Amino acid sequence: MRAVRTRSQERILNLLKSIKQGISAQDIYVELRNRNQSMGLATVYRSLESLKLEGLVQVRTLGNGEALYNLAQQDKHHLTCLQCGASIPINQCPVHDLEGQLQSTHKFKIFYHTLEFFGLCTQCQLAQTAD
Template identity: 55%
Template structure:
């Protein structure tokens, strides 16, 4: 998280609030659909807000198997196994590199906001289809 309090615009705060309510990472399009129901907000505004939140260390993004960026708050430390055939992502039950991130944070002059870890391959059903 940021070292100093961050002032957010109304739209940035709205985007962050919706991100915090999601159980899984969400695309900008999905986020836009949810926000549009609550308040008048444009898709370009959602993308700008997401980028600012990312740069301030409040949101993170990962690229799904379809190539679409998926966003979540940085405190959702979730990592995945992603099937290259069907695109389904399977969350890992723990972060295997959390200790490395903490070690790097304490030994380097660099503020780490978040990290990503994703493995790509074939899930069991897709593996059976291809064999």
């Protein structure tokens, strides 16, 4: 059964469909204002939380603490540099089999998963050795 969504939630979903990349709650707020679909920042956060609990939106927290939201269409995997903040998407996923096992053994409905490795990119490694 589909949950009844508020107008704010529908506006956020439509925005995320058109953006196709991670975006912060503050940027969602600004973008909606630019599209003459204003809502309060607190409403943006509440709507994102509801959509996340429904499994429609996923959140990815960067090394600097910023949260990026996007549609929960596929699993996301990244290499993230702790020095410069560069984030490199990776396509391999070693945990898909584990996900299926966990759903089965724990009777747990998994909407999506993220996998993120933190370290130093090539440029930051070179800069460290140059010092």
